Structures are given as C-alpha cells and as structure tokens.
Amino acid sequence: MNIIVTREMVDSITKIIMKLSEKHIIRLMLIFVLVVAVAALIGYRYWDRDHEGELALTFYGNVDMREVQLAFMVQDRIVKLNVNEGERVTQGQLLGQLDTTRFESAVRELEAQLERAHQQLSELEAGSRPQEIRKAQADVAAQKASLVETEKSYRRTLELVHEKFLSPQTLDDARSRLDVARARLKAANEALSLAVEGPRKEVIAAARASLEQTEARLKHARKDLLDTQLFAPADGVIRSRILEPGDIATPAKPVFTLAKLEPVWIRTYVPETQLGRIVPGMQAQIRTDSFPDTVYPGWVGYIASTAEFTPKNVETPALRTRLVYQVWVYACNPSNALRLGMPATVVLNIEAPRTGTDIPDCAPAQ
Structure with missing residues (x-):
C-alpha cells in the first residue's frame, strides 16, 4: 500500500514539532540513545555467544589430590588413636601411639x-x-x-x-x-x-x-621408640581410619589414609583435535556445582603423552568412545572448598600468553 505524503501533512508535522517544548525534545533524544544502546548490547551478546567457542575451551572432570597411606614404622599393639575420618590435621600432629614398654627397655x-x-x-x-x-x-x-x-x-x-x-x-x-x-x-x-x-x-x-x-x-x-608415635606428614584430611586401638600395627598395615590439601587439581580429558591448543601453564577458570558463583583460578600442569579411552565417569556421552589425553589442571584452593572427587568445569583461556610461565598466585577466590 502506497502512502502519499502531501504538503499539508508536512506542514502539520512541522507545526507539531514547533509546538513541542525544549524539555520534550531532550526526552525524545534520551529515549533514542537508550534504544540504540540496548540494541548494541543485545547484538554484542549474540556475537559473543557465536564466538565463545573460539576464545575458550570447556572441559569437565573431577577434583583430585594426593593420598598418603600412614603406617607405624615398628610393630606393636596400638594403644591410642587421636583422630577420626573427616578430621583435618596439620603437619607434625600426633595421630596415634603404640605400646612403648619393649622399646623403652x-x-x-x-x-x-x-x-x-x-x-x-x-x-x-x-x-x-x-x-x-x-x-x-x-x-x-x-x-x-x-x-x-x-x-x-x-x-x-x-x-x-x-x-x-x-x-x-x-x-x-x-x-x-x-x-x-x-x-x-x-x-x-x-x-x-x-x-x-x-x-x-x-x-x-x-x-x-x-x-x-x-x-x-x-x-x-x-x-624405634620415637616411631611408636605416628605423626601427620603434611596438612590434610583423614579419609579413612583402618585400624583401631588393640590392633597389632606393622609397617605393612596402614592405619590412616590422608588426603593432602596441596596440591589440588582437576583431572580432565582432552580429545586429540583440541590437544594442540593446550600448553602447560595455560590459565584456567574452574567452577563447581557446589559453588556456582565462585571462580577458582588455575593452570594446566600436566598433559599426558599417550592417549586412552575416555573414562565412563566423564559426563559427555559424545566423548565416551573417543581416544583422549589426560590433563591435570591445578587449582588455587585457599579455602579448601574443593574436595576429592567433586565434579568441576574447567574453562581454558586460549587467548592468554602461551609461555607456560604465567601461573596465577593462589589468592583467595573472589
């Protein structure tokens, strides 16, 4: 449908504009600027979503840490154990005691x-x-x-x-x-x-x-007398208490399993097609379902040299039948919120410098 603009219509619009006050003109200009800004923001978000895969790599894995099997260095009967499962211990803390009669003599x-x-x-x-x-x-x-x-x-x-x-x-x-x-x-x-x-x-x-x-x-x-006492070799959490007072302890029988608090890493798996984009020292951001709003800084610390089949516990069905490479992403864990086995999402920033030396300081997570 064609719209015919007549001279009378133009004159009418001109008269309306002339009648508007200066305050109304300013309001119209602000509304126009706001509309343009909203449109630009929406457009950028759609553009960022389309290019997100090019700027970062996302992987899934689980929190892992080193474990220590703690045992007495000598053989005798256990008389006392000072900690239970789940308790945090510090380096040098006394965990258990054997009968000392034979060793004192x-x-x-x-x-x-x-x-x-x-x-x-x-x-x-x-x-x-x-x-x-x-x-x-x-x-x-x-x-x-x-x-x-x-x-x-x-x-x-x-x-x-x-x-x-x-x-x-x-x-x-x-x-x-x-x-x-x-x-x-x-x-x-x-x-x-x-x-x-x-x-x-x-x-x-x-x-x-x-x-x-x-x-x-x-x-x-x-x-030998000193070894009748069992001390924590590092800061950590007691995962399991295997023996009890009255049991005969030997160097071959662990008493506790200790999960060390440092270092902490995310064990994840990378397909071969993306392996070339990852280098040791690459910066990473780590999130968990337990604290979705908390970002833990990290860095790539280990890349396996041989491929393996994707473990079944990786929650990506499309990757379960592919050959992948194991990658450890070390994490800053100052508040000890990352626990052994916790699922985690790792985002690697491929735009960061690839020198392998730009490792972040483990400051408290924001």
Whole structure:
C-alpha cells in the first residue's frame, strides 16, 4: 500500500514539532540513545555467544589430590588413636601411639652398655696408674734379689759337689733353681715395660669401635621408640581410619589414609583435535556445582603423552568412545572448598600468553 505524503501533512508535522517544548525534545533524544544502546548490547551478546567457542575451551572432570597411606614404622599393639575420618590435621600432629614398654627397655639396656664402653675406653686411654708401675718395679727388684741369692747358693753347691760332699743330682737341682730365678726376673722386667708403655693402640682402637657400635645401636633403639608415635606428614584430611586401638600395627598395615590439601587439581580429558591448543601453564577458570558463583583460578600442569579411552565417569556421552589425553589442571584452593572427587568445569583461556610461565598466585577466590 502506497502512502502519499502531501504538503499539508508536512506542514502539520512541522507545526507539531514547533509546538513541542525544549524539555520534550531532550526526552525524545534520551529515549533514542537508550534504544540504540540496548540494541548494541543485545547484538554484542549474540556475537559473543557465536564466538565463545573460539576464545575458550570447556572441559569437565573431577577434583583430585594426593593420598598418603600412614603406617607405624615398628610393630606393636596400638594403644591410642587421636583422630577420626573427616578430621583435618596439620603437619607434625600426633595421630596415634603404640605400646612403648619393649622399646623403652631396649633403650635403657643400651644406655647402660654405652656407659660401660665409655668407661673401658677411658681406662685404656689413661694407661697404667702410677701405683701399677711402682708395683712392677718392686717385683723386678724382688726378682733381682732372689736371683742373687740363688746364684750364691748355686756356687756353694758347686764347690761341695767338686769336693765330693754332695751328689751331682744336688748340683742339677741348684742349676734348675738358678734358671727359674733368671726367668722370673725377665718376666718381671717385661711386666714393668708393659706397665710403663700402657695398652696397645690396637686394643684402644677395638674399644673405640665397640663404643661406636653401641652408640649406633642406641641411636637405632631411640628411633624405634620415637616411631611408636605416628605423626601427620603434611596438612590434610583423614579419609579413612583402618585400624583401631588393640590392633597389632606393622609397617605393612596402614592405619590412616590422608588426603593432602596441596596440591589440588582437576583431572580432565582432552580429545586429540583440541590437544594442540593446550600448553602447560595455560590459565584456567574452574567452577563447581557446589559453588556456582565462585571462580577458582588455575593452570594446566600436566598433559599426558599417550592417549586412552575416555573414562565412563566423564559426563559427555559424545566423548565416551573417543581416544583422549589426560590433563591435570591445578587449582588455587585457599579455602579448601574443593574436595576429592567433586565434579568441576574447567574453562581454558586460549587467548592468554602461551609461555607456560604465567601461573596465577593462589589468592583467595573472589
């Protein structure tokens, strides 16, 4: 249908505009500007939705963290456990205690042996006492005097035998007594020499080695006594309590399972077609269903070198039959809101620098 604009109509519109006040004209201009701004915003949102897949990659996975199996280093009966499942623990916190009777007895026994070894070594290193040397000297003097008297007796016996007053057998007996006296003097001189020189260096070295051996055994016994206590190796949460007081603990039987609070990562899977767009250090945003309005900053920390079939727990049916690569996206978790196994959505910003070094600081999530 054609609309014919006549001169009369133009004149009428002109008269209407002329009649409008300045206030009405300003209102009309504001309305026009507002309409243009709304239209531009709607257009940008539609454009951003169409190009969203080009600016970011979205993947799905679950929160993962390292777990530690905690066990006593020695074997005995458990007398006390201080924590239960779900409790948070700090590094160095005492978690459990074994019966210490056997280990305390071993320590006391070795401490006594060590004291005895110290005394024996000190005695050897000190050498002979002055009294022992003087006694050895006195023994030498006594043997010399005995030898002199024996020699005189032998000479008298020899004269009497030559004069036929005594039998030759008597001379043989006197000669034997003389030989014995000489041997005793020699033995006394050797004893005096040993007393003056003191113990041999080999004997002292053997005593020192025995002392060091006892010290090593005592150190091991004290370590066993300390190992009757179980301490938390890191901050974390007790996932499971496997044994109870009264059970026999061994190094091969874990008592607790500890989930460490750091590091935390999202284990996700990337198809081969998108693997080339991901590099270590790439920035990421992580969201969970539990806290949908909270964004946890993160970064790509690990990319598998071999492909695998998509695990069944990945909630993307189209990917379950494809070969994918496992990727770990480390997350900042200052409030410990990310829990083991929690489903999470990961958005990777492919426009961020690909240097692999732009890793965000783990500040509290906004």
